[in-house]
Amino acid sequence: MFNQTNFIRILRFSIVFCAVSFLTACDFSAKKFFNTDITGASSFNPNFELVDQLGNVRHLSDFKGKVAIIFFGYTQCPDVCPTTLMEIKEVVELLGKDKDKLQVIFITVDPERDTQEVLAQYIPSFDPSFLGLRPATPEALEQVVKGFKIFVRKESTQDGKYYTMSHTSGSYVVDQDGKLRLFIKHNQGAQTLVNDLKQLIN
Incomplete structure (x- = not known):
C-alpha cells in the first residue's frame, strides 16, 4: 500500500544525499593551478640519492615540510639554465615571508663537468639558499632521469672537442609531503609560479 509519509521522507533523503554527493564531487576547494597539474601521476618516481655541493648525500625525503622546485640543467648551459634560475630567484623574492617554506x-x-666544486661556486651565485645536486654515478643519473621522465642527450660539436647537453627545460614542484604536484614549462613568468606555489605553501 502506498504510504505518502514514507515516500516524502525517502524523497527528502534522496535530495539531501544527491546534494551532498554533488558538492563532494565538485570539491569547490580544489586548487586551480596555472602550470600543469600532475598530482597523482603514478608513472613518476621522484625519489633520488644525489650529492649536494657540500658533499652531503641527499634524498627527496630530506625536504619534507617544504615545497620544492626541482630544475634539471648544467652549469655550462648558455641560456635556458641561467635564465630559469634567475626567474626562480625572482620567485623567491616575490614569496616574501613564505620563502623559507620553499627549497630550490x-x-x-x-656530472662529468659539474663537479662538487663547480656546483659550490655556480649555484650560490644565484641565491645562497639554492641547492645543487649531482649524481655520483652514471646509474644514479639514469635513475633520476627515468624517475622524472626528463629528456637528456649529450651532443658533441663538429670538431669533437666540446659538447652540450640537450635536456628538458621545464621544472617540477614537489609539495610538503614529497609528492609531485606540478610541471612548470620554461619561461612561464615568475608571478604565475608564485600564485601556484602559494596554494601549496598555505
Missing part, C-alpha cells in the same frame, strides 16, 4: 633544487645532467 638544481640537479645537473652533466
Whole structure:
C-alpha cells in the first residue's frame, strides 16, 4: 500500500544525499593551478640519492615540510639554465615571508663537468639558499632521469672537442609531503609560479 509519509521522507533523503554527493564531487576547494597539474601521476618516481655541493648525500625525503622546485640543467648551459634560475630567484623574492617554506633544487645532467666544486661556486651565485645536486654515478643519473621522465642527450660539436647537453627545460614542484604536484614549462613568468606555489605553501 502506498504510504505518502514514507515516500516524502525517502524523497527528502534522496535530495539531501544527491546534494551532498554533488558538492563532494565538485570539491569547490580544489586548487586551480596555472602550470600543469600532475598530482597523482603514478608513472613518476621522484625519489633520488644525489650529492649536494657540500658533499652531503641527499634524498627527496630530506625536504619534507617544504615545497620544492626541482630544475634539471648544467652549469655550462648558455641560456635556458641561467635564465630559469634567475626567474626562480625572482620567485623567491616575490614569496616574501613564505620563502623559507620553499627549497630550490638544481640537479645537473652533466656530472662529468659539474663537479662538487663547480656546483659550490655556480649555484650560490644565484641565491645562497639554492641547492645543487649531482649524481655520483652514471646509474644514479639514469635513475633520476627515468624517475622524472626528463629528456637528456649529450651532443658533441663538429670538431669533437666540446659538447652540450640537450635536456628538458621545464621544472617540477614537489609539495610538503614529497609528492609531485606540478610541471612548470620554461619561461612561464615568475608571478604565475608564485600564485601556484602559494596554494601549496598555505
